[in-house]
Amino acid sequence: AQTVTQSQPEMSVQEAETVTLSCTYDTSESDYYLFWYKQPPSRQMILVIRQEAYKQQNATENRFSVNFQKAAKSFSLKISDSQLGDAAMYFCAIDGLTFGKGTHLIIQP
Amino acid sequence: DTGVSQDPRHKITKRGQNVTFRCDPISEHNRLYWYRQTLGQGPEFLTYFQNEAQLEKSRLLSDRFSAERPKGSFSTLEIQRTEQGDSAMYLCASSFPGTSGYEQFFGPGTRLTVL
Numbered sequence: 120a121q122t123v124t125q126s127q128p129e130m131s132v133q134e135a136e137t138v139t140l141s142c143t144y145d146t147s148e149s150d151y152y153l154f155w156y157k158q159p160p161s162r163q164m165i166l167v168i169r170q171e172a173y174k175q176q177n178a179t180e181n182r183f184s185v186n187f188q189k190a191a192k193s194f195s196l197k198i199s200d201s202q203l204g205d206a207a208m209y210f211c212a213i214d215g216l217t218f219g220k221g222t223h224l225i226i227q228p
Numbered sequence: 229d230t231g232v233s234q235d236p237r238h239k240i241t242k243r244g245q246n247v248t249f250r251c252d253p254i255s256e257h258n259r260l261y262w263y264r265q266t267l268g269q270g271p272e273f274l275t276y277f278q279n280e281a282q283l284e285k286s287r288l289l290s291d292r293f294s295a296e297r298p299k300g301s302f303s304t305l306e307i308q309r310t311e312q313g314d315s316a317m318y319l320c321a322s323s324f325p326g327t328s329g330y331e332q333f334f335g336p337g338t339r340l341t342v343l
Contacts, residue, residue, distance in 0.1 A: 123270075154331070156334075162336075163229070163230050163232075163334050163335065163336050164271075164319070164334040165230065165334070166332070166333075169331060210270045210271070212270075214330065215321075215323065215330045215331070215332050216273045216276075217273065218263075218270035218271045218272075218273075219270050220268070220269055220270050221268075221269070
């Protein structure tokens with residue numbers, strides 16, 4: 120069985136600062152995908168960034184980047200230059216079927 | 229808007245009643261997923277379809293739950309004899325397998341309240 124653990128129920132960051140959200144996972148698969156999804160209040164969940172486990176290079180999407188440590192089964196999300204619109208619940212997921220409990224990100228103006 | 233729609237958006241029912249939810253995925257997506265999300269939790273996988281075939285069901289999907297995807301297009305999720313513990317947001321997502329992994333596009337969800 121796959122598991123995903125997000126140990127930070129809530130994080131707060133000043134606008135324009137950088138924040139890192141943690142995620143650890145467990146799987147017996149050797150090939151898998153990892154995802155970070157964003158769920159704004161009362162809005163649909165959308166993909167932020169994805170990482171293929173066989174790729175060593177960390178994925179980046181504009182202000183969003185990941186630190187993927189396969190041996191440690193760690194997949195953290197870094198948000199640079201935080202913006203008010205980044206405020207949301209962030210979910211880490213493996214293979215799109217198993218999600219963590221989420222981290223509530225608060226952006227302070 | 230991700231292109232995935234769900235109907236209804238809200239449903240209030242009395243305990244013991246049956247309810248049915250509908251999900252319309254993005255038309256070219258062959259995979260469709262159902263999740264349940266309770267307050268403060270991440271989505272919990274219920275089941276998924278590839279075209280019209282139901283390929284996997286979670287242990288969470290008791291015999292009161294049934295899902296269908298006739299003709300591999302829209303899908304319905306029915307809950308029979310609802311219980312208060314069924315109160316949750318029911319999310320639908322669709323995906324198309326490709327080189328970028330199974331990125332899922334989520335619908336807005338159906339919020340179920342069982343009184």
